[in-house]
Amino acid sequence: MVSQVTKEPHGASFKEWAAKTSNAFSERGIHVTTKHDYDIAYKYIWQCSSEDCGAEYARHSKSINPKKQSCGKCKSRLVQILPVPRGGITVTSDGGGAEGQTEYQQFVKNQFSMVRAELAPGSPMKDVMKELGARYRARKKQDDGGNNKNVAFEPVLGIQGEEVNGVARLLDFLTIKS
Secondary structure: OOOOOOOOOOOHHHHHHHHHHHHHOHHHOOOOOOOOOOOOOOOEEEEEOOOOOOOEEEEOOOOOOOOOOEOOOOOOEEEEEEOOOHHHOOOOOOOOOOOOOOHHHHHHHHHHHHHHHHOOOOOOHHHHHHHHHHHHHHHHHHHOOOOOOOEEEEEEEOHHHOEEEEEEEEOOOOOOOO
16 A cells, blocks of 8 residues: 555565565564464354264355255265354254244244235335234234243342342243143
């Protein structure tokens, strides 16, 4: 940039300035090169499912599709390990994604087009999802006979630090089956 060179970003001009900078700051341990030696934190990581191989493929974007791509070393299927997929969704051996889907995800998949058709034309996605959520909750309530309230009792400190027992908090995320 200093020499107005726009082509060959790591060419002769870069190397000339790198040498000048390295000489000027050598007492500080600075050595300018075209490479780095620091660790890169990748957002997405896939791992080979073969125990013998276990190769990892790291990317900054979700550019690997395990349904279409396989391990470059042993051709086994790839499994996303970072970030951990929500709901523990795993890719099945046939390349599908239904194994491990939550009940809600299956409900949305099965009901989405019907709900969208029933709502006013051009309804926003938030309205479609709101209706799907309401229908799912109604169905769960009907399936559970209306007893789908999961409640935990927590001790709560009352006036002057006394412990008050019997305060309930609704735990919507918890499903208790006997």
